[in-house]
Amino acid sequence: MEMSISSTEQGVRYRQPIVCVLGHVDHGKTTVLDAIRGTSVAQKEAGGITQRIGATDIDAETIERSARALLKGAKLKVPGLLFIDTPGHVAFSNMRARGGALADIAVLVIDINEGLMPQTVESINILKKFRTPFIVAANKIDLIPLFTPVRDVSFIECLKKQRKEYVEELDRRIYELVSALYGQGFQSERYDRITDFTRTVAIVPVSGKLHIGMPDLLMMLAGLAQRYLENDIRLRTDETRGTVIEVKREEGTGVTLDTVIYQGVLRAGDEIALNTRDGPAVTRVRGMLINTHGRKKGLREVESVQAAAGVRVLISDKLDVIPGTPMIVVRGDRDKIFEEIIKESSVSIPLSEHGVTVKAEALGSLEAVSYELGQKGIGIRSAQTGDVTKRDIIDVATLQDPMEKVIIAFNVSVLPEAQQAAAENDVTIIQGNIIYRLIEEVEGWLAEKKKQLEEGRKQSMPVPSKLVILPEYIFRTSKPVIVGVRLLSGQLKVGDTLIKSDGRYGGTVKSIRENEVSKNYVDAPAEVAVAIDGVTLNRQINPNETLYVDIPESVVRELRARALDPETMKTLEEIIKIKRKENPFWGTRA
Numbered sequence: 001m002e003m004s005i006s007s008t009e010q011g012v013r014y015r016q017p018i019v020c021v022l023g024h025v026d027h028g029k030t031t032v033l034d035a036i037r038g039t040s041v042a043q044k045e046a047g048g049i050t051q052r053i054g055a056t057d058i059d060a061e062t063i064e065r066s067a068r069a070l071l072k073g074a075k076l077k078v079p080g081l082l083f084i085d086t087p088g089h090v091a092f093s094n095m096r097a098r099g100g101a102l103a104d105i106a107v108l109v110i111d112i113n114e115g116l117m118p119q120t121v122e123s124i125n126i127l128k129k130f131r132t133p134f135i136v137a138a139n140k141i142d143l144i145p146l147f148t149p150v151r152d153v154s155f156i157e158c159l160k161k162q163r164k165e166y167v168e169e170l171d172r173r174i175y176e177l178v179s180a181l182y183g184q185g186f187q188s189e190r191y192d193r194i195t196d197f198t199r200t201v202a203i204v205p206v207s208g209k210l211h212i213g214m215p216d217l218l219m220m221l222a223g224l225a226q227r228y229l230e231n232d233i234r235l236r237t238d239e240t241r242g243t244v245i246e247v248k249r250e251e252g253t254g255v256t257l258d259t260v261i262y263q264g265v266l267r268a269g270d271e272i273a274l275n276t277r278d279g280p281a282v283t284r285v286r287g288m289l290i291n292t293h294g295r296k297k298g299l300r301e302v303e304s305v306q307a308a309a310g311v312r313v314l315i316s317d318k319l320d321v322i323p324g325t326p327m328i329v330v331r332g333d334r335d336k337i338f339e340e341i342i343k344e345s346s347v348s349i350p351l352s353e354h355g356v357t358v359k360a361e362a363l364g365s366l367e368a369v370s371y372e373l374g375q376k377g378i379g380i381r382s383a384q385t386g387d388v389t390k391r392d393i394i395d396v397a398t399l400q401d402p403m404e405k406v407i408i409a410f411n412v413s414v415l416p417e418a419q420q421a422a423a424e425n426d427v428t429i430i431q432g433n434i435i436y437r438l439i440e441e442v443e444g445w446l447a448e449k450k451k452q453l454e455e456g457r458k459q460s461m462p463v464p465s466k467l468v469i470l471p472e473y474i475f476r477t478s479k480p481v482i483v484g485v486r487l488l489s490g491q492l493k494v495g496d497t498l499i500k501s502d503g504r505y506g507g508t509v510k511s512i513r514e515n516e517v518s519k520n521y522v523d524a525p526a527e528v529a530v531a532i533d534g535v536t537l538n539r540q541i542n543p544n545e546t547l548y549v550d551i552p553e554s555v556v557r558e559l560r561a562r563a564l565d566p567e568t569m570k571t572l573e574e575i576i577k578i579k580r581k582e583n584p585f586w587g588t589r590a
């Protein structure tokens, strides 16, 4: 049986702290994670590293061996470190435990040559929200000019081999990082210069590529965890709890769950409670597999695992388990456990009456995307997990506001019938799996839509205009009147209502022709033929008469705010004067 041996000190036993690696794309999350494993693999003699499913276990002995010079003989209290295999802040926020994050501590990888980037900031926001302590791996220090090549060494060893100019440049970049992190609300410092670790975020300069600084990183993680996270990582056997990271449905085998057990012992045959798409449910552990490296490489069946561990659990029922759900071994009151599961599976996303619609693959990422939208001042009317369905589209299509006819789909598929419904109903789907790019796209879409709507409104809004009927161009005197007019100011549009200089009705513009071409509108100055409905020439209106385009009171303010040309502005004032003969307050209201 594969089990971690826990260290003991004054009777208190600890489990491995669970570590997650976060950072901006290409800053080296995977490389650093591999380097941590590689360092351990290279240094292990027998079984020091076990890659379990979903997580990699590095035992205390291995850490002590690799960081011997740094630890100066000190022994670790924690039995090792358990690294979650999926790096990134989205995975981090999708893996929950007890209402917080599954990871006890995090490594934030930052390319020292690039500094803070959008996903670095997103990661920091998420770490802040979960109050997860973290250290910074300032990666790619081998790319700093004048680097003297070394590899497989601690940062302290590496430093000894470097020239003064390199060390100065490294320090300069570290301080740039310190100042950028300060802007995010954190005090930080190169780890070997810190005196108070409770207030200062440790920066460990590393090169994932050349395996530099891994002993320092491991030592810092273990040291911080055992010193400041004592309560969280205390080994408890009264309860068994885990988090489901991935759900697989396989023909033949049934449903398997890749999980991380963070408390207690899980045994084959245990009754477990989980959250499913149909609500909380109970099933049994039919079998368990762990993934081992080294001599006995491969998947291996086990009878029990002890926290913290990654394990594949085969369950005895065909349940539609939600990824990210807590998993609790049922001992005692089942209802209480169900209640807890519901509570843990709920998310806090502030919704507003109006806004965009969000879909994401899991609760954590839904929350993360919603948070970032909120930061940009974008309201959310609905936020749910799952693929984009036809129902979602129909739901959005019925909304009045065109700015709300959009679905933001993070890490989910759009079902074919939904795609079709979206095209038919003019609903936009913005899809992606990188939060900040998705948000940028949403912002772009909203801005473009707003512009379009404004343009549309401007187009349909009447413009104060003045025209005169040309007596030499009378083509018809009624039904409709067809006359030549000279447009003196503004813009004449089909549909405009005309008024006379005494404010009385002067007809409605039915069509406009300029040089035999039909127009929807013309700008002044122009001479055009117009068909006017609703009046008869020589009765309500007359040759040589001056007419105005009528404007509703509600647009006066906006018209004034717009940069209208002086001639049109003058016409607006004339119209206001005409209106005030009837109503002295016309156009004074907002």
Ligand SMILES: Nc1nc2c(ncn2[C@@H]2O[C@H](COP(=O)(O)OP(=O)(O)OP(=O)(O)O)[C@@H](O)[C@H]2O)c(=O)[nH]1
Residues within 6 Å of the ligand: 023, 024, 025, 026, 027, 028, 029, 030, 031, 032, 087, 139, 140, 141, 142, 143, 206, 207, 208, 209, 210
């Ligand atoms: N020179 C140098 N290159 C590095 C180092 N660490 C990572 N890289 C390179 O940087 C690139 C990105 O590294 P990854 O580990 O894939 O980065 P990541 O953050 O996991 O990227 P995603 O998984 O795509 O988000 C790769 O080409 C690496 O070889 C380093 O310490 N030094």
